[in-house]
Amino acid sequence: MSVKELEKTATLEHAGDGQHHGDGILGEQFETLEQQNTSYLIGMWAFIVQEVLFFGAIFAAYAIYRFKYVTEFTLAHHELSVPFGTLNTFVLLFSSYTMARAVRAAMQNRHKKQAFYLFLTFLFAGVFMVNKYFEYSAKFEHHLFPGGDYDAHKVVKHAKEKGELRVVEENGREFYELGKTRDGQFTAFTKVTPEEFEQRTRLFFGFYFVMTGLHGLHVLIGMIIIGILIGRAWIDHLKNKPIADFMPVEMTGLYWHLVDIVWIFLFPLLYLIGR
């Protein structure tokens, strides 16, 4: 571009300058709304990239042990409730949908609709967290939280009932044989000491709590932000504001979908392995 053209563009951009800066939507560091919007979008994407690697590293660690202790992890994961997990996946997928609708409504400046869909999203997130609360408290109750009173006996009991674990005694010591019963015939895959079994199932629940805990934290943070956005959308509605900045909703949407995606991977990896 020639200097003349450049100056023309710059001047044009400045033409709308006062109007935009005045209405409180355009940040002072930006020249145009378009620049601001893409900046926020790209910034959010950069943040998502960061989140992908954040969760990715822990998925990598999980994968290593998932391979190393296949049988123990499979037995331990029976303690997770598939109905609860499925319900939560359903709820979260649905909340992603309502979030997408909220973003759409925000782009159309339909504040009431936006508030409605945000509220639905908030509600689904709440259902997710309540579910999570019940799941967690069941784990705590059964001493499956890998803290001081961790105890694998629940896992052992269930595995025994399913015919996937057998207690054997040799040389006065107790061992667990892990395997499968088919046609009344038990085939052992591996044999471990009770201590090892405890260690490895503890590792599984460690991963379970760290991964779902970090995910849950993200859901909570998302709920707080969505809560604020509901309030803002409602105020916009009451004030009958013709135009509102839809970027906060759009960015929250991106964040929310990311939280959804993390769960899309967590669900099969934790709840559905090797049944």
Add this chain to the structure above:
Amino acid sequence: MATATYTGTEKPNYLNWKTTVASWLLTYDHKRIAILYLVSISIFFLLGGLAAAFIRLDLATPKGDLLTSDIYNKMFTTHGVIMIFLFLIPSIPAVFGNFLLPLMIGARDVAFPRLNLLSWYFFMAGALLVLIALFRGGIDTGWTFYTPYSSSFAKGEVSLAIVGVFLAGFASIFTGINFLVTIHKMRAPGMTWFRLPLFVWAMYATSLIQVLGTPVVAITLLLVAVERTFRIGIFDPNLGGDPILYQHLFWFYSHPAVYIMILPAMGVISEVLSAFSKRRVFGYHFVAFSSLAIAIIGFLVWGHHMFSTGQSMYAGIVFSFLTWIVAIPSAIKIFNWMATIWKGRVHWDTPMLYALGFMGLFVIGGLTGLHLAAMATNVHLTDTYFIVAHFHYVMVGGAIMGYLAALHFWWPKMTGRMYPEGWGKLAAMLVFVGFNLTFFPQFILGYMGMPRRYHSYPEEWAVLNVLSTAGSSVLGFGYLLPVIYLTWSLKYGKVVTERNPWGARGLEWELVDPVPDPHNFERIPIVTRPAYDYAHPEEPTGFVPKPRPVVVGGKDG
């Protein structure tokens, strides 16, 4: 919009237009945030330096008579954690990146000023936790937090320090996100990618690493803290875990982190060499792309920290191969810098002395990296003083020389005062000589096999160690001098009245007041010429279109 509170008589600038404490602590101005970072990391640098002084003094005698081995271990951990996480990683990006990026690309601020301030608060919160951990008895894991020692054996507030590093890590991520978006979206009209100053290219590459690498180390360290608290065997073999996995995840970030430290310094050197040679940086495109190449290939070489750990040989060979490849972009930069001086008009001012010093030290650091890229010699040299010398040549000789060059070069723009030139030159010489005295003997010690992190050592190595300790006192004095005279110059230094005291090119020199006002530019400038256009000194790099009335105040009014 800002309300005017400024009542002074001078032209308002970002330093004097508001002076309350709150106006500093709640500022969204990238320049003020840069100053906040500058002050905080200077304090951490002195703390880390103090720990280093204790280490060197203790090593003056083979038995290590000054400290007990326990305190010695805590000292080198303190030194490493502070210097790496609280000084080197934020040093050039958070101080000069913040101060200069918007000025260099012709923007009013970074894309996300509030995130920028938040990043400083994250950094300070992290630093506070680290310091609390250190004052409550210290930690002795080494800055690498290697498992299972850190997760199952080490005493002390390791988890607290880890949470501190975690928070500081997020400060770094926020800075990275901010800069990536700023460089992509905030460039002034006419500021095309290939008109960007090379410092901006270097910052872009650095930000990539910050965003892509830091989250991995954050979660990894968090897992160590979890393992400590709940005895989950993620990294401790006695609990069923794998320490090699920790090393993979740790070095996935921590090797590229070396480039977080050195790439910005390389950017500074490009600016300074060209400004004081009055010549366009030779092979601009090659220098720019070599920064990107370093950032990207740098992610593929982490396994070279693990040649002797029992990593698979096949993986090791791939990592070694890529390590040799990543040396090439650095070589390209060095040769292009030499060609920049060629046929230039070289002014021997203090920043240039530091830049030349950088060339000397970085070349030694880089070339000794070849001994470590070679798998066979790596096995002999790893975890010895050769490593210590090598990474100090790169990080201290490279990154800190770059940092000091930047500090002197942009000091008049940041403060409106000139540093005392004579003292500056003296300090630059002292740092260079002291540095070589301190660290060159360590190459020899390393080749002889002296292990790092040793509190005592065999008698026959005493002479070289004494030499190193003696050198470190010269180096320490060399570092103290700038602290003193730069502080002095804030009040007594010569006031800078011209925009461009060095006759440099670049928007921050040509279009911005001696001390920038809170807006940076009255209006967004238009860039008309490439960077470093020293061949046409009569035509400025860009111009500010039509003036508009000065509104006093800034984004944080």
Add this chain to the structure above:
Amino acid sequence: MAGHSESHVHPVSLYTRTLWWLMALLVLTVAAGFIPNVPNWLGVVIALTIAVWKATIVIMNFMHVRFSGKLAWLFAGAGFFWLLIMLAFAFADYVSRPWEPFHGWPE
């Protein structure tokens, strides 16, 4: 420019269709988990394939990457690409360890 298309409002049917797909895949992944006698590795492959599928739909339709400019593609791609680098290089070590011969290397 990128920004223009990003502020474009998409029809509701896009989101509804995506939701139905996601629900179908959810049923599929749960059902696949209950097929008896599936080898463990195959179960993982099935579960991850469906998960990647679901994630892709969400990224493309809900997160509008399909309609976004090059920059959004670049950023979205970079995260997953780097994750792949990390996984590939770290697992390469684990996978190749048993390859080392025991009887000495052939000369």
Add this chain to the structure above:
Amino acid sequence: MWNFPLVPPTASEEGVGISILYWVITGLAVIFGSIVLFGVIYLAVRYRADNNAVDRSNAVDSDLRVELAWTLVPLVLALIMFGWAAKLYADIYAPREGYYEVFVIGKQWMWHCQHPNGVRENNVLTLPAGRLVKATIISQDVLHAFSIPAFRVKRDAVPGRYNAMYFTPTKPGEYHLFCTEYCGTKHSEMIGKVIVLPEKEFQAWLEKGGQGLATATTSMGGGAAAGGGTLTLAQQGEQTFKALGCNACHMNPNSAVKVPDITKTWGSDIMLEDGRVVKGDEAYIRESILNPGAKIHKGYQNLMPPYQGQVSEEQLVQLIAYIQSLADSSTGGN
């Protein structure tokens, strides 16, 4: 005072190669370093601002040919160096045959070394000159690294797994032994020496049960292996084997239980139940004792109890030596 070394002694075959590589790289570094260092000083002085006598015309900003030159020349050199170094690396870490094996166990903060004939040494390792040595290294607690600068070799001691390295001591003498991976408070006291004896003296020393040089014979792991000195490592292993009751099934022709033939384990390719083939090496034997179910021999059932937490690292190396000796005696040695 002025009599201090600047280079380490070179006392192994592999060390010679690595030293040559080291000095070649150093030579290259000096050449390139000098070009840059002296080049920069020369240019900066010659083109100083007040020197108007020099020719500054035709100062180009870029030139593809020189860029390619200083990209490709270092690249080619780098690739050569890479290949050479990888080869030498394989010499010390890749499996070789015909070695004298010593087991090294690291723990906070000492080195414990075991010879095949049962001699144990703490913080000292005595080796014969002129023979290929394989050091099999493991740690009991945290990471350590077994480093002998005079041989230019080093290997991490990782808890839970064996790492091996190979080297051939050449010059008799006493050399430093260090722990180079930070391991806690007394990391810098986890040192010792490596003593290289001429082959004959070494044999004599071994036969005397390592007296005079070995500093201690106290057992680190305790248990069934308190015999040290008079029994070979394999014999100690046999005792441990019996003490743990392994002989109830293994090596018992009348056993009611069908067990794999452990005399054929060492050095063979073992077909597993799931179709994989593994090597019958130290790592496999170790895993099969601690966690027998992990890799089940094809055609056998998973009957053996795991010995995790039941045997010390020291006993494990004895058992491994014993199982090795079984294979050696049935095939005629390696």
